[in-house]
Amino acid sequence: MNALYCLLGSTFTRSKTFVGRSRKRDKFASHSPWYLLGKHSDEKAKGAILYSYTRHINGFAAILDDEEAAEIAKHPDVISVFLNKGKKLHTTHSWDFLRLERNGVIPSKSIWKKARFGEDTIIGNLDTGVWPESKSFSDEGFGPxxxxxxxxxxxxxxxxxxxxxxxxxxxxxxxxxxxxxKNINSTLSPICNSTLFTTRDHDGHGTYTLSLAGGNFVHGANVLGNGNGTAKGGSPKARVAAYKVCWPPVGDEECFDADILAAIDIAISDGVDVLSLSIGNDKPLDFLKEAISIGAFHAVKNGIVVVTSAGNSGPEPGTVWDVSPWTLTVGASTIDRDFVTYVALGNKKHIRGASLSTKALPSQKFYPLIGGADAKAARASALDALNCIPGSLDPKKVKGKILVCVWGQMSELETGQQAALAGAVGMILANDFQSGNQIVPELHVLPASHISFSDGKLVFEYLKSSKSPVAYMTRVKTELGIKPAPIMASFSSRGPNTVVKAILKPDVTAPGVDIIGAYPEAIRPTSLASDTRRASFIVQSGTSISCPHVSGVAGLLKTLHPDWSPAAIKSAIMTTARTRDNNMEPMLNSSMKRATPFAYGAGHIRPNRAMDPGLVYDLTIDDYLNFLCAYGYNQTVIRKFSDKPHKCSKSFTMAKFNYPSIVVPNLGSKPVIVTRKVKNVGTPGAYTAYVKAPAGVSISVNPKILKFNGIGEEKKFKIVMKQNVVVKPKDYTQRRQFLRPPAVLVLQESLAFFEAPSGNLMLLEKFLLKTELVAKEMESKEASASMEIEAVPSGSLALPPKPKFEPLKAHEMSDGRVQFRKVSVPPHRYSPLKKAWMDIYTPVYEQMKIDIRMNLKARKVELKTRQDTPDISNLQKCADFVHAFMLGFDVADAIALLRLDELFVESFEIKDVKTLRGEHLSRAIGRLSGKGGKTKFAIENATKTRIVIADTKIHILGSFTNIKVARDSLCSLILGSPAGKVYSKLRAVTARLEERF
Structure with a gap:
């Protein structure tokens, strides 16, 4: 049984726009609103209809006045009537950060290889169109x-x-x-004639987001010389389609509901597998009065994964706009790459800033430094000059100097342009108090460095204390391995969900800060009208950028598991996400305070883990309809919304909705029972629930053990809680598979933090410690019970960060002398070395800047430093890397020695543990490997190490702690312990290890 949606459009004239969906297709096939009103003029009806959604949504968009709209809303077959509102538009290294590749090498266990790079999955992108000439959309290597x-x-x-x-x-x-x-200003119609009838992207946003989701490999991609590398999307071998629904903004509105619904309806019919929407509202709306929510429901009903951006209204709470349980909503966080430039002051202090400026200072010397207020024009105010407002600077005072401006009144680029027009050789852009410590690299038109508020205070103190202040800025360079990362972006919209408190939003977070993506070369890379530069790739930030990252991952999972439902794919991404950074500490927000699940949802995505989640929380269309029943829609509305009769279950509550996260808004002394059902998508096995409740909270899980005998088998479990709040109330774990509901349950009222800080609100979080779940209070007992909200520290508490100095080059540390290392090549490694030579040569020579060659006469690999070697320690790292390969480790495993300082290789002889000979020695070696190598594989996975058994020698690659655990397990096997006993001991030990990055 079908129903009719109505979308009420422009409010600026008497006539307005509607979208509808009829209950009887034959009777309302033309979608004539005049039929519903009793007006039988077909000519008038056809002239009023803009869109007729007849494929899947079965709605219409039409021009009606207020009275006609009100009359349609009363019709028994109409579900909702709402305005045709406008919406806003919300890489080379990010996939390396997500571990799909490592230094340009794709490991054999990467989801890219397992899922064939998303081969033949179709990703649709609703945005500003596409620039088809971009190399990211080259079809080289593609079949029919x-x-x-x-x-x-x-x-x-x-x-x-x-x-x-x-x-x-x-x-x-x-x-x-x-x-x-047309309604708001008829004089704007010429714009329509030139730009309104094309799928070409004249904004850049659509090309950028589509390249991140499914762009092909583009070697040598860079942003006007910065961030050089290979650009690619999440599903590089996927097919992509662009649906242009966003146009030149009128005010803040650029993407309209009528167009979005039409695009989704067509995309479903076209045959897309994934829909990516980096657009949205400023605030959440009712499910049946929100175009994307309605369209996404029908897309999911047809097996399409729908991914949306959370919005850029953070860090204020309750700002996440997409709260639909059938979509995958994505927040934004950083990666471990920065585009940096260093400011050296005359008082020998060094300050780290951000920039993408393509220019450097004319010469390597100190330049006079002047503050904006000291360079003010005669009739300008000191405040305007401090902010470098147009017309406020005196060029005579600025010319040939580095100008210090405060950012807050204009954009970073506009401020830099004013500095350049005033004759400055460079600019230091210091944040104001409100902007805090988050700095942004921009394509400035002059050498520039964007610094934090606390660092800006150091600069102004120096200006005040020195009679002849001077400064120097280094050229922009790309730094990798930044810690901590990820950090939640301050702009990323936060929960809690203000529409349905029991659903955690956003669902996950993904890379969305300073990411490189494709861009049309025909338009300016900046907003400056005078900018004549052109770039095929640019850097942008926003949840618009994190959304296509997850769309790309969804594409990979769709290729790898074509039988999985959209809910199963969403569950796999959520339950395998992590909440710790690359320091193995809880994720932080931009003010360097601990982030909460209201910021990151389930956590930061881990694509390689998502392809094998073990168990998933699956949902059907009936489950979503039951959710709408529990939300409060009556039986009649639900019946119209569904394509088939659906009866609301009186016993169904939000606590029974099978969502991958668990939120209990009102938890007190009365027990709350939460029910979940998991489906086995992995190998047969048993999963055990581990729970440790915080003080004052009682939690029990029943049953504690779930046993699965085959794929597709489903099991239910219940969680009983009372008193206070709990996060991540359960975790079922089997070997290396972890099923983690994310971290939120809120005491009393989930929106209490909008009230006075003394309100009774507390947030707790749980972390996965390998196989154990531990809840920790986010604040000390002495602290307020109110929710932690991001804020810039007050002036009295804002301590400047420790100055960071650029490392000396290798030749500078060794007094200009070349340093050498030689690694012997065993005879049995000649052929493997020859086959893997380019995989070894490329990261050593190109990434580490170390010369490498094979000396055939000496049978050694020789390495030496060169003039551009950034750090002398690179030489030893490369030698360790090559040596590990000679011991028998794969390149994909040994290359970790180049990236992580805490890793090393430890070797020992089996005979050092126990003197064994002949058959006894052979049996010991057999026990170490196990049948089909399963024992060794289990130890490697449990301890996050790699093990090579070479005759009677054993080599282990890993961190100190992990090597110790792996060595103890191997020694037990050598001494004769049964594998089962070793496994039990290993589980007990690894349960106490923290989850690794």
Whole structure:
């Protein structure tokens, strides 16, 4: 049984726009609103309809006045009537950070290889269109277009968009936008003639986001010389399609509901597998009055994964806009890469800043330094000059100097432009108090460095104390391995969910800060009208950027597990996410305080873990309809919303909704029972629940052990809680598979933190310690019970960070002398070395800046430093890397020695543990490997090490603690302990190890 949606459009004239969905397809096939009103003029009806959604959503968009809209809303077959509102638009290294590759080498266990790089999955992107000439959409190496594709490549009135075997579809939807534009200002119609009828991207946002989701490999990608590397999307071998629904902004509105619904309806029919939407509202709306929520429901009903951005309204709480349980909502966080420039002051203090400026200071010398207020023009105010407002600076005072401006009144780029126009040779842009310590690299038109508020105070103190202040800025460089990372971006919209308190949003977080993506070369890379530069890749930040990262991962999972439902894919991504950074500490927010699940949801995505989650929380369309029943929609509305009769269950509550996260808004002394059902998608086995409740909270799980005999088998469990709050109330774990509901249950009222700080609100979080779940209070007992909210520390508490100095080059540390290392090549490694030579040579020579060659006469690999070697320690790292390969480790494993300082290789003889000979020695070696290598594999996975058994020698690669655990297990096996006993001991030990990065 079908129903009718109605979308009420522009409010600036008497006529307005609607979208509808009828209960009887034959009777309302034309979607004529005049039929519903008793007005039988077909000509008038056809002239009013903008879109007729007849494929899946069965709705319409039409121009009606207020009275007609009100009359339609009363019709028994109408579910909702709402305005055609506008919405906002919300890489080379990020996939390395997510461990899909390591220093350009793709490990054999990477989801990229397992999922064939997302081969033939179709990703649709609703955005500003596409620039098809971008190398990210090259179809080199692609076969025929999948037969399931039913889309088209829609040409514009004045230009053509050439699709290929990679970019297989492009369409535009403009009627909702055009009607809004026409209604508010008829003089804007010429814009429509030139830009409104094309799928080409004249903004850049759509090309950028689509390249991150499914862009092909592009070698040598960089942002005007910065961040050089290979750009690629999450699913590089996926097919992509662009649906242009966003246009030049009118005020803050650029993507309209009528166009979005039309695009989703067509995309479902076209045959996409994943929909990526980096667009949204400023605040959440009712499910049946929100176009993306309605469209996404029908997409999910047709087996499509829908990924959305959380929004950029953080860090204020309750700002996440997409709260639909059928979508995957993504927050934004940092990666371990920065684009940095260092400021050296005349008082020998060094300050680390951010920039993407393509220019450097004219010469390597100190330049006079002047503050904006000291360079003010005669009739300007000191405050305007301090902010470098146009017309406030005196060029005579600024010329040839480095100008210090405060950021807060204009954009970073506009401030830099004013400094350049005033004649400055460079600019130091210091944050104001409100901007805090988050700094942003931008493509400035002059040498520039963006520094934090606390560092800015150091600069102004120096200006005040020195009669002749001077400074120097280094050229921009790319730094990798930044710690801690990830950190939650301050702009990323936060929970809690203000519509349904029992659903945690956002669902996950992903890379969304300073990410490199494709860009149209025909438009400016900045917002400056005078910018003549052009770039094929740029750096951007936002949840718009994190969203396509997850869309790409969803594409990989769709290729690897085509039988998985959208809910299963979402569950796999959520339950395998992590809440710790690369220091193995809890994730932080931008003010360097501990982040909460309201910021990161389930945590930061881990694509390699997501392909094998063990268990998933699955959901069907009936489950979502039951959710809407529990939310409060009546039986009649639910029946119209569904394509088939659905009866609301009186016993169904939010506590029974099978969501991968668990939130209990009102937990007190009365027990609360939460029910969940998990499906086995892995090997048969038993999963045990580990729970440790915080003080004052009672938690029990029943049953404690779930046994699965085959794939697809489902089991239910219950969690009983009372008093206070709990996070991540359960974790079932089997070997290396972890099923982790994320971390939120809130005491009393989940929105209490909007009230006075003394309100009775407490947030608790649990972490997975290998096989044990531990809850920890986020604040000390003496602290307030109110929720921790991101804020810039007060001036009295804001301590400047420790100055960081650039490391000396290798030749500088060794007095200009070349340093050597030689690694012997055993005879049995000649052939493997020859086969893997380029995989070894590339990271050593290109990444570590170390010369390497094979001396055939001496049978040794020789390494030496060179002038551009950034750190002399690189030489020993490379020697360790090559030596590990000679011991028998794969390149993909040994290369970790180049990246992580805490790793090393330990070797020992079996005979050092126990004197064994002949058959006894052979049996011991057999016990170490196990049948089919399973024993060794289990130890490696449990201890996060790699083990090579070479005759009677054993080599272990890992960290100190992990090597010790692995060595103890191996020694027990050598001494004769049964494998089962060793496994039990290993589980007990690893249960106390913290979860690794």
């Amino acid at each position: 277009i999948p037969s399931k594709w039913r889309g088209i490549c829609q040409h514009g009135i004045k230009d053509k968009v050439h699709c290929n075997r990679k970019l297989i579809g492009a369409r535009y939807f403009n009627k909702g936008y055009a009607m809004y534009l």
